[in-house]
Amino acid sequence: MIFQEAALGGVFEISLERKVDERGFFARSWCRQEFEQHGLNSNLAQCSVSFNSKKGTLRGMHYQLDGYAEAKLVRCTKGAIYDVAVDMRPGSTTFKQWTGTELTATNQRALYIPEGCAHGFLTLEDETEVFYQISEPYHPESARGVRWNDPAFGIVWPGPVAVISDRDLIYPDFGPT
Numbered sequence: 249m250i251f252q253e254a255a256l257g258g259v260f261e262i263s264l265e266r267k268v269d270e271r272g273f274f275a276r277s278w279c280r281q282e283f284e285q286h287g288l289n290s291n292l293a294q295c296s297v298s299f300n301s302k303k304g305t306l307r308g309m310h311y312q313l314d315g316y317a318e319a320k321l322v323r324c325t326k327g328a329i330y331d332v333a334v335d336m337r338p339g340s341t342t343f344k345q346w347t348g349t350e351l352t353a354t355n356q357r358a359l360y361i362p363e364g365c366a367h368g369f370l371t372l373e374d375e376t377e378v379f380y381q382i383s384e385p386y387h388p389e390s391a392r393g394v395r396w397n398d399p400a401f402g403i404v405w406p407g408p409v410a411v412i413s414d415r416d417l418i419y420p421d422f423g424p425t
């Protein structure tokens with residue numbers, strides 16, 4: 249696997265290192281040892297699939313509170329997404345900054361999002377499937393979110409939002425509580 253750290257501390261773009269032959273290729277998509285060598289969280293509590301019927305579906309921006317904070321490895325197995333992480337770690341040098349990248353079934357790239365970052369994506373095609381590996385169990389009581397268009401973060405999305413859950417639509421502006 250090829251690890252490239254993003255501008256947001258601890259976020260990595262991970263590409264496949266393909267071993268190509270006449271049949272196609274073989275490539276490792278997750279490896280505990282390589283994750284540990286790069287200082288990434290190698291715990292794996294669950295894998296999940298998110299299917300999105302329509303282009304312009306936005307899910308996010310989600311995170312879980314300390315104690316249940318998740319590291320996520322996100323991959324697009326059908327279609328295409330613009331995948332975004334926002335740094336929600338007070339004290340981090342990149343607090344409130346964001347990074348985004350296109351993950352597609354064709355580029356086969358994954359994004360690693362560390363604990364303390366909010367995560368979300370916008371689908372760029374109909375019938376897009378996203379595959380997650382997540383380090384911690386789902387704990388809805390600890391789930392939190394920030395709004396996709398909150399000016400506190402200024403995320404620049406590559407297209408309009410057509411489908412979004414009621415919950416994700418109404419997160420209040422981020423600020424001191």
Ligand SMILES: Cc1cn([C@H]2C[C@H](O)[C@@H](COP(=O)(O)OP(=O)(O)O[C@H]3O[C@@H](C)C(=O)[C@@H](O)[C@H]3O)O2)c(=O)[nH]c1=O
Binds near residue numbers: 298311320367369
């Ligand atoms: C996230 C999650 C949801 N669910 C259930 C709750 C609900 O009935 C249904 C849909 O849940 P949600 O509306 O929270 O799904 P969704 O909005 O797709 O939530 C996901 O968004 C992206 C951006 C992430 O980063 C994920 O970690 C997760 O938070 O699935 C689980 O059973 N386990 C899980 O781990």
